[in-house]
Amino acid sequence: MKQAMVGPSIAQPGIIAKMAYGYGGAGEFQLDLDLTLPGQGVSALSGPSGCGKTTFLRCMAGLLRPSRGYLEVNGEVWQDSQRQYFLPTHRRALGYVFQEASLLPHLSVSRNLDYGARRSGAVSSAASRQKIIDLLGIAALLQSMPSALSGGERQRVAIARALFTAPRLLLMDEPMAALDNDRKRDILPYLERLRDELAIPILYISHHPEEIARLADTLVLMRQGRCLASGPLTTLLSRLDLPLAHAEDAGAVIEAKVAAHDETYHLTRLVLAGGEIFVPRRELPVGQSVRLQIHARDVSLALSPSHDSSILNRLSATVLKLAPAQHPAHVLAVLDAGGEQLLARITRRSCDQLALVAGQPVWAQIKSVALL
Numbered sequence: 001m002k003q004a005m006v007g008p009s010i011a012q013p014g015i016i017a018k019m020a021y022g023y024g025g026a027g028e029f030q031l032d033l034d035l036t037l038p039g040q041g042v043s044a045l046s047g048p049s050g051c052g053k054t055t056f057l058r059c060m061a062g063l064l065r066p067s068r069g070y071l072e073v074n075g076e077v078w079q080d081s082q083r084q085y086f087l088p089t090h091r092r093a094l095g096y097v098f099q100e101a102s103l104l105p106h107l108s109v110s111r112n113l114d115y116g117a118r119r120s121g122a123v124s125s126a127a128s129r130q131k132i133i134d135l136l137g138i139a140a141l142l143q144s145m146p147s148a149l150s151g152g153e154r155q156r157v158a159i160a161r162a163l164f165t166a167p168r169l170l171l172m173d174e175p176m177a178a179l180d181n182d183r184k185r186d187i188l189p190y191l192e193r194l195r196d197e198l199a200i201p202i203l204y205i206s207h208h209p210e211e212i213a214r215l216a217d218t219l220v221l222m223r224q225g226r227c228l229a230s231g232p233l234t235t236l237l238s239r240l241d242l243p244l245a246h247a248e249d250a251g252a253v254i255e256a257k258v259a260a261h262d263e264t265y266h267l268t269r270l271v272l273a274g275g276e277i278f279v280p281r282r283e284l285p286v287g288q289s290v291r292l293q294i295h296a297r298d299v300s301l302a303l304s305p306s307h308d309s310s311i312l313n314r315l316s317a318t319v320l321k322l323a324p325a326q327h328p329a330h331v332l333a334v335l336d337a338g339g340e341q342l343l344a345r346i347t348r349r350s351c352d353q354l355a356l357v358a359g360q361p362v363w364a365q366i367k368s369v370a371l372l
């Protein structure tokens with residue numbers, strides 16, 4: 001096949017993926033996506049089983065060849081079907097992490113890492129290899145054989161192996177699916193560090209709201225081969241036209257910073273755009289960024305800042321939107337608190353009694369905050 005000359009693009013950093021792919025046969029599954037994603041941070045792909053998440057990742061990797069496709073990764077074109085250009089998988093600078101780590105059983109961790117890098121022909125510097133080893137906390141495992149590793153350790157090594165190839169894109173297909181809940185909790189901080197320290201985009205398939213709340217900056221919701229919605233996680237969580245806001249555990253995810261620790265009451269004070277929040281004391285350095293999750297069911301609304309309640313956290317906010325919730329007794333309210341969006345689920349009766357309308361100033365009383 002003739003390979004068209006495709007020079008470096010002057011496009012903005014980011015991923016542009018327009019893809020149509022069918023497995024063939026009438027009535028068979030069809031993927032049809034047109035996405036623009038940030039060139040850094042974690043973009044989580046979520047949606048029901050069979051909606052095409054893995055198919056999309058395989059198209060990105062060049063393992064499947066879309067009939068119509070354009071793919072650009074931070075200014076580099078990997079595919080342009082209009083110009084009959086298709087960069088084969090081995091020439092795409094990407095790392096792919098699967099559900100199960102497939103390490104070579106007869107090689108030590110260290111040799112598994114080198115083998116992966118050598119096969120890809122990538123030249124990552126000794127310094128960047130050391131950084132990857134440190135980020136994933138695998139220095140003590142380098143001489144071990146894969147059979148001596150736990151599931152979580154194996155997966156950390158598999159991620160390191162993918163990063164040793166100096167990828168410009170990291171694809172992760174449910175990398176924690178094979179781990180039990182405790183192992184998942186162990187590995188999440190490493191993934192957060194990768195998100196914060198690596199300057200490459202990570203596409204991450206996950207079914208788990210907690211994982212998505214902790215890791216994702218951007219969310220892509222898929223349905224039947226198409227994109228239902230995509231955008232910043234914080235925005236999509238409070239979109240009343242999407243199923244997320246109507247789930248039992250719906251809520252907002254908010255970025256905050258540790259401001260101080262209160263010795264008397266054993267509290268930690270966090271500052272966010274919309275004010276401050278206290279949580280039971282956590283051993284975190286002042287200045288550290290944290291993510292908070294505030295469930296809609298834990299937010300009640302008041303018209304005045306009542307100080308005669310035991311509720312510790314209240315934020316001044318404005319009602320942006322009101323909509324019926326799934327249960328007819330409830331109403332969902334989207335609130336703006338100093339630029340942060342919160343979600344509140346209150347009874348329709350309370351909504352009527354307070355005569356709430358869009359644009360109205362309120363106090364959001366927050367019963368419980370989870371530090372993610």
Ligand SMILES: Nc1ncnc2c1ncn2[C@@H]1O[C@H](COP(=O)(O)OP(=O)(O)OP(=O)(O)O)[C@@H](O)[C@H]1O
Pocket residue numbers: 023029047048049050051052053054055056
């Ligand atoms: N090799 C194949 N041949 C034919 N159909 C396929 C093939 N692989 C996947 N499919 C079908 O394509 C659709 C999308 O599959 P895909 O694995 O991409 O979904 P998914 O969203 O990743 O699902 P899950 O969350 O269960 O992993 C499904 O209906 C699946 O049955």
